[in-house]
Amino acid sequence: MVRLPIPVAEMEAEETAESRKISDLALVRQAQREDVGAYDELVRRYQERIYATVYHMTSNHEDANDLVQETFIKAYRALKTFKGDSSFYTWVYRIAVNKTINFLKQRKNRVHMSLNDVDHNAENDPDLVALVSEKTPRRDLNLAELQDKLNGAMLKLSEHHRMVVTLHDIQGLSHEEIGAIMNCNVGTVRSRLFYARQQLQAYLADYLKLCNAI
């Protein structure tokens, strides 16, 4: 039986697919042997989610940037203590959450929002399109104003309540995952989420009435 040579493009595609298949744990083991390339891959896998969490907590891009860098650097230095009891994802999230909460406790009274731009897809989002439609009773209401109000309301929540809302309602994590990340039980996660939503509803009452009217 004659073996046909595999085209280069196909080989490259296979290699890429293979590299994606490398588990987090294998990459962690390599990174523990000071393979910085393996750690680079781990950073690329989780940077977006970690950044988003920290950004939604701080409502400030510069602070989020600093905290994300420090989180990944601290995680690399502490990688030897990672035994694999939880997933790398949960472990690095835990570092980010602790770092962010500590930072926010120190920052407490000097809140300065530096919000990221809303992408152009937002205007087509079915949930948001009605809010900024020309036919709404508040035509002056635009996405930037809404974004400002929403972030302001988020910042009024306590750090732990804000974290639960961020992880669940924005990031879409399950109660169990949040419990593992925040080192608390599922009941605590549920009650914090309930309380945080009530608080947000109170802070944003005017805007929510508008949503209901639409």
Added chain:
Amino acid sequence: MNSDPETFEALRKLMALKRHEQPPPEYLHQLPDTIITRIERGEGQLNLWDRLSANFSLRPSLAYAFGLTVCGALGLSVGYMVRQDMTHPADLPAEAILRGPVPASAFASQFKPANPPLHVANWLGNTNPAADSQLELSLFNTSHTALPVSYEPGN
């Protein structure tokens, strides 16, 4: 506070906006390189205390165990020192320990009253020279004595 399903649905819709907030373009492409460069530069090296606190933040039970160990060690060392003091009082000679408690009069000879000062100002403002005359010593008039004198009215 309002928690009806309609308002919650409205809140859920509003929260959708947060998912559309994006970092500046190219930011996420550059971030891994920045992090790796900082790691290669040796930033964030952990000292002993950092390593301990990293472990503690990840495993609170380890922090409790460490705290208990430190408290236990402190308690034991204090207990040991107290027992040492009770069994070997350092200041008394061995004979004194054998004799038992020493009466206070035994120490009286060791304590002599200090010499009175040569001149003590009368801070209380007493102008009667007869009062406390013995305390009013002077460098120059050591032989003078003050005698109380009384005058009968009408003379």
